[in-house]
Amino acid sequence: MPHTVKEKKPLLARVRRIQGQAAALERALEQESDCSAVLQQIAAIRGAVNGLMAQVLEGHLREHLGGDERTPQERQEDLEQVLSVLRSYLK
Known part of the structure; x- marks a missing residue:
């Protein structure tokens, strides 16, 4: 995913904050x-995630x-992938 590479620094900062929150929960x-x-x-x-x-x-x-630059077929495949992830995330 090229977009995660472009946003690597802020994404890692978010993950590290989540790790800190999880550690605080464990201590609590x-x-x-x-x-x-x-x-x-x-x-x-939950809000951070x-x-x-x-x-x-x-x-x-x-x-x-x-x-x-994406073909209609590629867009459809990407859409199906996103929908699948959202379905599992929202369960």
């Missing part, structure tokens, strides 16, 4: 923190479906 569970704090951390992680997914998905759509 190990320390038997209050349920509301654990739930808040889970919600933060959703943001990462949106950023990669947008890049993919722009790169593979937005350009004029």
Whole structure:
């Protein structure tokens, strides 16, 4: 995916923030923190993952479906691929 190479630095920054949030969640569970704090951390992680997914998905759509250099067949294949990923993500 060329678009992920172009956006490598911000994508890796997002992933590292998610890793930090997951580590904080693990610590909260190990320390038997209050349920509301654990739930808040889970919600933060979910939001961060959703943001990462949106950023990669947008890049993919722009790169593979937005350009004029793609044939209709290639666009259809890319569309089916994106739909398959979205179906599994939204389960």
